[in-house]
Amino acid sequence: MNPEYYxxxxxxxxxxxxxxxxxxxxxxxxxxxxxxxxxTDQGVVGAGLLEHVKAAFDxxxxxxxxxxxxxxxxxxxxVVNELAALYREKKCDCVVAVGGGSCLDTAKGVNIVISEGNxxxxxxxxxxxxxxAPKPFIAIPTTAGTGSEVTAAAVIADxxxxxxxxxxxxxxxxxxxLLDPRMTLTMPPRITAATGMDALTHALEAYYGIQKNxxxxxxxxxxxxxxxxxxxxxxKNGADEQAxxxxxxxxxxxxxxxxxxxxxxxxxxxxxxxxxxxxPHGVANTIYLPWGMEFNLEKRHEIIAELAPYFGVAAGGDPxxxxxxxxxxxxxxxxxxNAICKLPLTLKDAGVDESKLEHIAKxxxxxxxxxxxxEEVTFEDALAILKKAWDKE
Amino acid sequence: MDGLLxxxxxxxxxxxxxxxxxxxxxxxxxxxxMVSEHSSELKKEIADWQDGVVMLLGVFPDGPAMSVKKENxxxxxxxxxxxxxxxxxxxxxxxxxxxxxxxxxGAHTAFAQCRAVVYGNLGAGMQLSRALNIVQKFILxxxxxxRTFKRPPVFSSDDLLLxxxxxxxxxxxxxxxVMRRQCL
Numbered sequence: 001m002n003p004e005y006y007x008x009x010x011x012x013x014x015x016x017x018x019x020x021x022x023x024x025x026x027x028x029x030x031x032x033x034x035x036x037x038x039x040t041d042q043g044v045v046g047a048g049l050l051e052h053v054k055a056a057f058d059x060x061x062x063x064x065x066x067x068x069x070x071x072x073x074x075x076x077x078x079v080v081n082e083l084a085a086l087y088r089e090k091k092c093d094c095v096v097a098v099g100g101g102s103c104l105d106t107a108k109g110v111n112i113v114i115s116e117g118n119x120x121x122x123x124x125x126x127x128x129x130x131x132x133a134p135k136p137f138i139a140i141p142t143t144a145g146t147g148s149e150v151t152a153a154a155v156i157a158d159x160x161x162x163x164x165x166x167x168x169x170x171x172x173x174x175x176x177x178l179l180d181p182r183m184t185l186t187m188p189p190r191i192t193a194a195t196g197m198d199a200l201t202h203a204l205e206a207y208y209g210i211q212k213n214x215x216x217x218x219x220x221x222x223x224x225x226x227x228x229x230x231x232x233x234x235x236k237n238g239a240d241e242q243a244x245x246x247x248x249x250x251x252x253x254x255x256x257x258x259x260x261x262x263x264x265x266x267x268x269x270x271x272x273x274x275x276x277x278x279x280p281h282g283v284a285n286t287i288y289l290p291w292g293m294e295f296n297l298e299k300r301h302e303i304i305a306e307l308a309p310y311f312g313v314a315a316g317g318d319p320x321x322x323x324x325x326x327x328x329x330x331x332x333x334x335x336x337x338n339a340i341c342k343l344p345l346t347l348k349d350a351g352v353d354e355s356k357l358e359h360i361a362k363x364x365x366x367x368x369x370x371x372x373x374x375e376e377v378t379f380e381d382a383l384a385i386l387k388k389a390w391d392k393e
Numbered sequence: 394m395d396g397l398l399x400x401x402x403x404x405x406x407x408x409x410x411x412x413x414x415x416x417x418x419x420x421x422x423x424x425x426x427m428v429s430e431h432s433s434e435l436k437k438e439i440a441d442w443q444d445g446v447v448m449l450l451g452v453f454p455d456g457p458a459m460s461v462k463k464e465n466x467x468x469x470x471x472x473x474x475x476x477x478x479x480x481x482x483x484x485x486x487x488x489x490x491x492x493x494x495x496x497x498x499g500a501h502t503a504f505a506q507c508r509a510v511v512y513g514n515l516g517a518g519m520q521l522s523r524a525l526n527i528v529q530k531f532i533l534x535x536x537x538x539x540r541t542f543k544r545p546p547v548f549s550s551d552d553l554l555l556x557x558x559x560x561x562x563x564x565x566x567x568x569x570x571v572m573r574r575q576c577l
Contacts, residue, residue, distance in 0.1 A: 376542070
């Protein structure tokens with residue numbers, strides 16, 4: 001089914017594979033940059049991953065101007081403005097983000113401030129507000145789930161005003177994404193599982209959402225195929241470089257897909273749950289994914305049924321039965337991950353108090369993802385999903 | 394109607410579309426104000442809006458556009474024209490605006506097809522979108538609602554009475570709306 005209209009955009013140069021990091025100085029040179037600001041966090045430093053980045057500059061004319069390794073879990077305006085000042089003070093000309101979603105979002109925020117020359121990020125909230133050409137920006141993900149290295153979005157918290165500000169602009173895309181197997185090898189099993197399920201949720205929601213298009217579909221399908229083949233292996237044996245690289249590429253493909261065909265109710269609930277109860281995003285997506293698929297089954301069973309071969313489900317025959325088979329396969333995958341690394345499968349197991357469900361339901365309605373969900377979502381619909389997800393698998 | 398036809402003749406196709414979009418936005422703005430006084434569904438939807446917040450719906454880059462303000466628990470239709478607003482929802486061009494404002498396309502489809510942008514907080518954009526869906530329920534015919542909404546709206550007996558009142562008073566309200574001070 002071809003949509004009557006769609007738009008697709010991804011400007012990121014992708015460099016993926018063994019010793020990919022060694023290309024970092026060369027790519028900086030191509031972008032006309034010579035002095036990098038590296039934005040990372042303590043998790044990356046503690047795992048020794050920053051040493052791989054530093055080693056890449058050995059013998060290069062490009063250099064590291066400054067390393068900031070204190071990125072908080074939630075990107076904030078305060079940190080972004082401090083980093084923009086540091087960038088200017090150290091005369092940097094390139095931002096290099098090394099880490100997960102928070103480091104990449106912080107780097108995107110810094111690039112907004114230094115490119116637009118305005119520290120009031122509030123002025124750029126929303127869609128397509130950025131006009132200045134972005135500074136050279138290279139992303140090196142250390143998780144395989146957010147896909148942030150190939151998305152046009154960032155969320156920055158303004159802790160003083162108590163709001164989370166979303167930014168969507170094609171000027172937020174990094175110029176280069178470097179995927180190096182060494183950078184995800186140390187991820188613990190449960191984080192590998194949760195981030196992998198995050199990527200699967202991106203791919204699935206993009207595939208059956210109302211913004212789906214032939215180009216995003218192809219990225220979704222690649223991601224789904226890779227995740228089905230390699231996620232369990234990557235969780236069981238983190239040292240398996242092939243599985244790690246496959247998951248890094250799956251996350252990237254899912255990121256490209258959902259940056260061009262937005263996600264839906266699963267993400268809306270996961271964002272609201274993260275904001276209210278601090279459940280990690282990948283864990284929340286794991287919990288909500290089968291419920292969200294079931295919620296959309298009536299309208300999208302024919303589309304979900306197309307995925308049957310990717311999940312080892314018999315295709316052909318009744319599409320509703322095949323779609324239900326896909327949802328059962330997703331549930332089976334979750335159970336297997338739970339058995340391997342105790343990945344939570346219910347809100348109760350994730351530590352969410354039942355009294356919070358109404359608040360989560362109300363917040364989820366204000367999440368932009370709801371717009372792209374095939375089925376209309378009311379407060380009562382959201383609450384019904386939450387009640388099921390609270391103690392049922 | 395003569396004025397509208399002469400505007401179309403004077404400005405060609407673009408002028409005609411601007412005129413139709415203006416009329417549709419005028420109807421939407423004035424109905425928003427009226428429905429906010431009488432519909433419990435809309436009252437509940439806007440209850441959490443900050444008093445004094447101004448929201449604008451229009452066409453990029455310079456209109457037509459209409460804006461509304463939350464005031465004393467209800468909505469006041471400020472008038473037509475571009476103005477400073479806390480939140481702007483803008484169609485990228487007149488053709489896209491026409492599809493939504495004339496009931497050929499739902500707002501969710503317009504966003505899925507990248508035909509509109511939100512300037513400001515996206516959460517507030519969602520709140521405005523839900524409120525406008527409620528308002529549209531009272532001015533669009535059922536066949537259009539069935540075609541453009543993900544789930545066709547349900548009408549209570551009070552809703553049906555309100556819809557009749559909205560339709561009966563639409564013309565005078567629009568005339569009164571034209572008289573309102575335009576945002577600049």
